[in-house]
Amino acid sequence: MPINPDLPITPLTQQPTLREAVTQSLYAAIVSGALDEGLLYSAPVLGAALGVSATPVREAMMDLSREGFVERVKNKGFRITGLTKRAIREITEIRLLIEPIIVAGLAGRIPASALSELNGVANRALASAEAADLPGFQLADRDFHSEILRHHGNEELVKLATNLHMRTRLTAVKSLNDSDLLIDHAREHVEIVRLLESGDSSKAKHLMGRHVSQSGRGGSEEREESPNATAL
């Protein structure tokens, strides 16, 4: 498609910007637990750790705050968001109303080429789990669940469920990792693809229900945020 030079829009390039690179780095630090939930971090301190100025850190944090990973604390920095057990339970309850039913309806109906792509994502999650690569696992897990939902054909549902999934990412991944269940979780993805292929909707529904329930464990006690906790 020809570029229209009259439009004041910059063509996309493949080069990640400094802001994107910083966002990726901070995302990995949050998901892996290198940055603690509930603590405040200032942009200059994070910038110094990353070897960049505070500006791209602030920009990256604004992107991460839109995704719900951090919240801005005026004149202080950013707090890594955490979820209470209650919030995790409520989010898991919503996911359980959506994902098992969708997977049951899709069993035996996904074309072979799409199943093989799904299998690729499942294996990516498994490889990340085996390598204890938490950020990699989290992204592959997100992709796996959203890819399945996408086959149902309701984009709003994909957005809703993916957003819920990502909000529980930290506590869910940590609890799975703590109890050495990360690899089991990843293996269930492979099994879910197999059940989708064989067309066994009741087993697929049952397994997805167990899978989502398992990843919904964890979360902190019903504490309130401690506004003065700081890592500055």
Ligand SMILES: [Zn+2]
């Ligand atoms: Zn999963």
